Amino acid sequence: MDLASWTDAELMSVHGELxxxxxxxxxxxxxxxxxxxxxxxxxxxxxxxxTDxxxxxxxxxxxxLTALGVIACFSWYKGDKQRKKNSDFLEKLEEELTRRGLKYNQGG
Structure with missing residues (x-):
């Protein structure tokens, strides 16, 4: 995804929500x-x-029991994977905002 083509308003909006x-x-x-x-x-x-x-x-x-274990593990895996993707994308957004010289909330 090319963040250079996004407008400043789009970047700030997505950054705030994420x-x-x-x-x-x-x-x-x-x-x-x-x-x-x-x-x-x-x-x-x-x-x-x-084992049983x-x-x-x-x-x-x-x-x-095995089926519930598979479902729980898969759900946790997908959730953790999505969390990591969102965190990585937030870092890319912050890099682009910094490159453009825009101020954003850095707390967190």
């Missing part, structure tokens, strides 16, 4: 802490389901 999103995502709230544990709990469920299937044979309970 900066607000990143600040909310980094806040020490219950939801953000829960999301961090989702990946660990998903991996635990996945491994528990697979290996030693006790496949049952609906083990298959369900």
């Amino acid at each position: 900066h607000t999103w990143c600040v909310k995502r980094k806040a020490p709230t219950w939801g953000n802490r829960f999301w961090s544990w989702t990946g660990y709990l998903g991996a635990f469920a996945l491994l528990t389901g697979l 299937m290996f030693f006790g044979g496949p049952t609906p309970h083990n298959a369900g």
Whole structure:
């Protein structure tokens, strides 16, 4: 994405919205802490389901536990990947704003 072709107003608008999103995502709230544990709990469920299937044979309970683990791990992975993409894009926006000599909120 070529940020050089964006207008100053577009850059400032997107930067403000993305900066607000990143600040909310980094806040020490219950939801953000829960999301961090989702990946660990998903991996635990996945491994528990697979281990139980290996030693006790496949049952609906083990298959369900494995499926829930896969879903939780995948959701956490996609969320974390999106967070990283947004943070990287915010850095590029800030570089472009600095290059143009525009002031923006650097706190966060």
